[in-house]
Amino acid sequence: MIRTNLRYHAPFSVEDACRILAASESGAVIGGGTVLLPRMTRDERSVLDAVHVRNLGLSEIEQAGDTVLIGAGVTYTEVLEAREGLVPSLLTTMARGITGGAQIRNQGTLVGSAAYANPGSDVPAVLVALDTTLLIQGTRGTREVRAAQFFRGPFVVDLGPDEIVTQLSIPHAEGASGYAKLKLSESSWPIVTAAAVAAPSTDGGWRYRLAIGGACGVPIPVDLGFLGRDRFELDAETAGQVRQNVQDTLGELWSDELAPGSYRQQVAGPIALKALAHLDQEMSS
Amino acid sequence: MTLTHSPAATANPDLDPGQSAGSNVEHGERVRRKDGDLILTGRGRYLDDIELPRLTHAAVLRSPHPHARIISVNLDAALRMPGVVTALSGGQAMPLAGPVPHYYDPAVAGERTAEFRCLAVEKVLYVGQPVAAVVAETLHEAEAALKFIEVDYEVLPFVTDELAALEPGAPRIFEDWDDNVLIRSAFAEGDTDAAFAGAAHTLREEIRIQRYNTAPMETRGYIATWGLDGVLTFHGSSQNPHPLRSNLATSLGVPETKIRVVAARLGGGFGHKFHGYPEEPLVCVLSKIVGRPVQWLETRSDSMLVGAREMVHHIEVAFEDDGEIVAWRNLIHANIGALGSMAGWGMSFVAGMAFPGPYRVKNYDVTSLAIVTNKAPWNGARGYGKESAALAIERTVDRVAQELGLDPVQVRRRNFIPSDEFPYWTAAKRLDSGNYDGVMDKVVELAGYDALRLEQVSVRGEGRLFGVGVAFELTPEGGDFPGDLVRGFDTSTVRVDPSGDVRVLTGVTSPGTGNETGIAQVVARELGVSVDTVTVYQGDTDVSPYGYGNASSRSMNVGGGSALLAARDVKERLALAAGVLMEDDPAALTFADGWITTTNGHRMRFSEVARAVFTQSIAIPAMNQPQLESTRTYGPDNLLHVPDEHGRVSPYPTYPNSGHIASVEVDRDTGVVRLLSYAAVDDCGTVINPTMVEGQFFGAIVMGIGGALWEELPYDNSGRPVAGTFKHYLMPRTPDLPEIRIGSQVTPSPFTILGTKGAGEGGVAGAVACIANAVNDALRPLGVTAHQMPLSGPRVLEAINTAVPL
């Protein structure tokens, strides 16, 4: 059970939230609570001030010009229920596959998962593949960080103790995507994920992006420049090149309770190809 | 008779072999689970739901080291923490509680033993061993105080690997033993060396089953309360409340009459709630100190400390060209952790005893070593070593088939004990009855085995790894182990009230299996009353006769059997009274539908006669049996402890069995196994309630599947357990499973009063073996085997990686 003299806060402004965090000996932001609460219950995380996002007005998904903004309180279910075309299909695909049943989709938030930065989670690689920018507010103002820079290491992100990720800003592009992940069983968190995106470029061609999650401590963007800007064909040669690029890009491998790094290294290529196969399928349809 | 469960077949009238007669209950009737409406509406009360005034909460500080000497324990700072009522070290607990009595003491079997205290005193032997305890007003406060207990340890060298523990210089777990072997159990028949020498073929394998447990959804918990009268009331999530009471009396030095154990409704048992845990006497001692009720609940990660099943089989088999198996050799190394007082170590004995399974093999030499290490102790786990044996036996039978290019079903048929050879003796069991070919016929049909093999040819043709697994399980049940409180008989009381309502008080308990429903059916049928008028009382030692609780699929055999005998006594008295009241021969009366009817059609309600016994006896001189109550003890006839002319004994009386066929696909890139189909047929003798028996079989199969593919309790190199949550310990979930189809064959046991053999445990072992065979069958085109369980993605990919590229 939670052992600290925890104080619960549900402030009505981000400024207040940041002030509470700044003043706290040990503060934490609660989005969905699906990760933080059990860690507090087991005394793996000692928190004195829990700042809930529920009253911050950050539970919306909104269109802002050519980006879509996803608030810190937005759950996976809310992503799934968003009106057609508002959120990228990659996010929807990912949200549908979140482990833990409808309850976790109802409770877990994308921003919460990003801030926890568990290599074995769906969100980090997806945000990188979507070229997401995280909007961050602290007592000293706001700043923006690209997802690729936000994830600094396993369970480590670019976020100060007084800061809150208020929104995800995702470039809105009528592209196509593919997502694949390997789990050992339904109970397993993802071992390796692969998120692939084809974004239409201004010249009428495509810009391809691929990010691998779980294989290393942080999501790894994989260079797909060799695909050029045309519609690609996933033949043996392309597949071989993708595998090669994945292997060349992976840095220090991640190991956890469920799988050693060597396993992740070996399966990363095949999972990447699955994601590209899904992308290929979506582009064809 | 065949019972088939599949979604399309649930409405099949063949499902009710014993046709119901009015409100009477015949064997085989699908009576709904008793108290189902209470459980469904959240009214079932489990341990943590018990409300007691002034309840306090205990938390336990556990050893962070696999092996260390305790230099000092300082409780001062913890005692100053908010809400803390008391704190206790092992040294302080010493005079308050003796050693925790063993569930079954190895010393009774003539072996070494060791003593375990409720809190470690001088040494800790495993990570997680209780070292100190705190009691506080709330669980939050008790847990918060733990980190203020200061313990100085002198860290000692440790050993967690069973082979390393056998090395001459290995750290010794128990200083007064000269090595780390608890017990060497040997089982042999015939002339194995000669059979190997004369056989056309031999092969050897090393097969490893991992450490994993049963993970019931409700963890353990205990509440101790001392009354002003000196009586200890102990609420516990326990499968065996009476033996636990006896052991608490021993440990606490309190007369047994001053202890009442009440087993709450259990949220699953499976062996995890066998007694012998240090927290049992601990909460009693703490409650005595604080003078208030103390509750302790096992955390989920605590529950993952409990080990089971970790064994390596070094197995050899000798066989002829036609698939006849002529001999087996097996050396089993069981890593039983630091022994403890729980029921786990016996699994190493059973894993050897289970040989040669369902097969007529006349030469074998099996030795099982129970090796102690610095891992946490085992407790019993559904399967109880039989899953380990079945894995080794069934994998080698498949290897034989593979070597000879024969079908694995045919090799099994070639070796089955023929049904006309029962009772059939092996070195340490007398098998009661069986029709293994019949079970195999049914499962081959149910699974569509021939079609699966055809599908395999075409799928393999596409380069995919598709496997079909076959396994046959023999499950010794109802074990009787004289010398300690683990027995094969049990006792029930049947009592009829003046209202005609019936009470059954029984020494067997139900952790959710449904035996209360089955026992009520047996009694209702005997008395010719509605099952709704029968209430079964279990788990309270002040209410039920002394009994041995829930273990080894024993409850219907002995709880049902003893209740049947007691019901017959009561029925005789009712018949005597009814005969007087209706002036007819008591022997000629029929009891049915709540009526007692004479040959000439006169009848009285069952309840009227019951009332008359209480209101008219003695006053009517011929009605001279004024009491409607009987207590009877029953055990199967096949408990054999006096050695026969060959020196053989049989501690297990009944032998349910089952056949299993599954298909899987292995992803060549990731090693991840996808279970595609599963079919199984069991034979547990007479079935009292098919719904409950099916439920047990389904649950056992999926527990076996989980163990075969995902569940594991690994240790890291520093001797610490790795799994602490269900995100590390991967339990099966619905999307992991295909539709599971089951069928049934009934071959009654000639040695039990109901013809039952026991349901509950059967299915785990067959499923473990079947999945292992299916995965290995899938890997066959690569020329590799995967013999280290569980067959998780990383393990299987490791095996795939050993394939020689084409």
Add this chain to the structure above:
Amino acid sequence: MSTTQPPGSAHAHDELPSSTVTLIVNDQPRSARCPDRTLLVELIRDELGLFGTHAGCLNGDCGACTVNVDGRITKSCLVLAPAAEGTTITTVEGLGEPGALHPVQEAFWEKDGFQCGFCLPGQLFATIDLLDHEDAPSDDDIRGALAGNICRCTGYQKIIDSVRCAAERTARTPD
């Protein structure tokens, strides 16, 4: 040992931050004063006395603590009690009662979709949630809907049979 205490530890002299939580539970307005560190599952069980909601893992894995919060099924071990301020909650006690079971409860009894009953509240809520969204769920729908709930006794087969049975009945019952 030193008396310095690590950050986040409870100090004897500190007041335990507490909140009064007002909510509607099973159609009844309820209110309870509890420390902020209380989990919703603790509030439901210990403060409101509704013991039908069970805590099996306190890690959001097993689903035994599932309740309905404002129309969404929710694992109550993952919510702080004060965060439930103003919500409307249904627990298993609010679904039906002996003699007047919810149709899903009836189906689970008839098909024997439970044994020990510990995980059952979660299975019931997951089933009801599925049937609220799908009149005629496919097998994949059913397996997906139960994915957040572990059962150790049944092997799930009779739970799945129960869900199918409940779906058929619900489909046949006019509104």
